[in-house]
Amino acid sequence: MQRGAKLGIVGGVVAGMLGVAGYGVYNVLDALNSDSTSSTGNAGSAKSTAPPDAKEITETAADFLAAWAAGDTAKAAGLTDSVQTATTALSGYKDKAHVSAVTLTPGTPVGAKVPFNVAATLSFQGKTSPWAYESALTVIRGTSGKPVVQWKAAVVHPKLAEGASLETGTAKQPTLDFTDRKGKVLDPVKYPSLGRFFTQLRTTYASKATGGTPGVETWIDGADGAVTETLHVITKGTGSKFPTTLDADIQAAAEKAVLKRSGSAVTALDVNTGGILAVANNPATGTNLAFGPNAAPGSTFKVVTATALLKAGLTPSSKVPCKAHDNIDNGKMYKNVEKEGNEQADFAWDFANSCNTAFISQAHRVPGDTLQSTAHDVFGLNQNWEIGVKSVNSSVPGGTGDELTSEMIGQGKITASPLDMASVAATAKNGSFHQPRIVAADLIAGRPSISTTPLSPGVKRSLQRMMQQTAQSGTAATAMSGVNGNVGAKTGSAEDGEGQPNGWFLAYRDDVAASAIVQNGGHGGDSAGPIVAAVLKAS
Structure with a gap:
């Protein structure tokens, strides 16, 4: 009988017998292979050091899989380069993982790698269940000169790391x-x-x-x-x-909304508690943009800057011309993204239309660390929040000169996430900072108690008035169209290397605040705005 024909018969026997007797197929296989000749030649032949050829790879893999399927652990392990380790693993597969029968079907080799399908039957305390998955093995030249299976834990199951094993039993705890x-x-x-x-x-x-x-x-x-x-x-x-603090309806809206823009993320918060109501990323399993790594938040940070300026004496009706281009003390030249300019503008118009030059012109009102302290002391930024899952802390380093003017409009070295900016929107709506969290606060080990200063009634009214104007007739109006209730918003775009700026948007509706980023999205009102609006409409 030719070897190829014999292997075909063995495969048929394995497939047919396992359904009846599981590992009991061994005796039949042993008899069929008793007169086979080693693929590597006679014992007296010269020891080969060359990589195994295609025939050796196919035959070694077939022999190993047949022995494993038959329950002949010794024989299967003997066809590997690590007999003891393979013996332990294959014995555990039967005794610890409680695999009572298994059919192993080799696929087409790719070089020395041979994929195979596993159709196993699990049996434990009178209960059985079919279990199917895919794995692979690699055939190498062993130290004896014979081809062998390179033993790795992943041969048994692709998710097994070295030193790990499979176990079947009553779970150690409920799901x-x-x-x-x-x-x-x-x-x-x-x-x-x-x-x-x-x-x-x-x-x-x-x-x-x-x-x-x-x-x-x-x-x-x-x-x-x-x-x-x-x-x-x-x-x-x-x-x-x-x-958790999540809300299923708002989460569903968030998941759907981010699908419309790649490289996007959104976070929604309860403005009264800081509870995270929704968090979504696109792609869902990619980088967690919603909670960091962080990026410059652009003009959405003007909510913080406006708070500092209102505290310093500006009012929504204060005259603050919006120039097409401007700089301070011969420093960096800034231009406006939203509007060319308005020499008759008041501060509320500047905010609603996101005038960069108007904001940097007021840098003298926030000397020293005023902007940084407002972010820290009022909005809880630049601090370790400990929300219950991994997140990256925001950073508002402060500075002078060009760094200060850049930070006035949310650029420079400032970094934040949609979580941070959703919290900024929530603080603006509520008047007080509430530390974000996704579970009950008392469950979070090491959670710091963050003390902040509430907005004064006058500053709160002025800030909300300007955010409402932005949502109704400013740069956020298109995105916020159809979002009813007590609303406020702020758009943003922030340069982040080459390509289009990142699009940003924050807003609140009644007791829910949200913020989103779209990488390379350009204008925040067009890219991130619809995402936030969809989330707020679901609240």
Whole structure:
């Protein structure tokens, strides 16, 4: 019988017999292979050092997979370059992972790598479940000169790191279901942007959840013995409930809104508590732009600058000409993005139309660290918030000369995220800063208590008046059209290297504030504005 024909028969026997007897196929395979000749030649032949050829790769992979499927751990491990480690892993696959039967189907080799499909049957305490996945192995020339499978833990399952193993049993704890502020379970499939945060929350807070019954699962035990990931559920238990500050309806709107612009992110907050109501990124599993890394927020930072100027004595009706171009003390020349200029403008017009030159012309009103202290002491920026998941702190370094004038319009070395700017909008609406969070504040270990100074009634009224004007007749009017209620907004665009500026937008509607960024989006009213508006309409 030719070897190729024999392998075909072995494959057929494995596939047919496993459905009946699982690992009991070994004896048949052993008999079929008893008269086979080694693909590497006779014992007396010269030891080869060349990489295995295509025939050796195919035959070695087939022999290994057949032995593994038959339950012949010794034979399979003997076809690897690490017999002891492979023996432990393959024995554990049967005894610890409780795989009672398995069919292994090799695919087409790519060089020395051979992909294969796994169709396993898991059996535990009288319950069985099919489990299918894909893996791969690599054939190399062993020290004996024979081709062997290069042993790696990932041969057993592609997600296994070295030192890790598979285990099937009653889960060590119930699954953890995250609920929104109304008690609705949040499905990470429906809300893909939340997946990364649920992973972080599960790691940090699983022990604090109550209720639920554990299911029967197959999971990965890490090298340290800790469960790193559940791979398969045989019998589902009931989940423990863990509350978050999120809102399912607003989250759904946020997920949908960011899909319209690549490189976008949005965050929404409850203005009265700082609770994070929604957070979404596009792509959902890409960089978490919503909570950082941060970028210059552009003219949305003028909410902070305007607060400092109002505290320094300006009013919405103060005359502050808007020039087409201007600089201070022969420093950096600035131009306006939104309007060419208006020599008769008052401060409210400057804010609503985002006049850069008007703002930098008032730099003398905020000497020293005034702008920096306003950001810090009123809006809680430039501080460590500890929101319950990973986030990047904002930075308002302050400065003089060109750095000061640049910071007046949200450029220079200032960096912030949509989370930060949503909080700025929330503070403007509420009058007081409320530290953002995604879970109950008392659960967050090491959460600092941030003390800020509320806006005075006069400054609060003036700031809200200017933000309302921006939303109704200024640069935010188009985006905010159809957003009803008590509203206020601010647009922004910020240069960030080459290409179009990043588009920014912040706004509030009644008790919800939100901010968004669109990388290379250009004008914030056109790019980020519709995202924020869609989120606010859902609130």
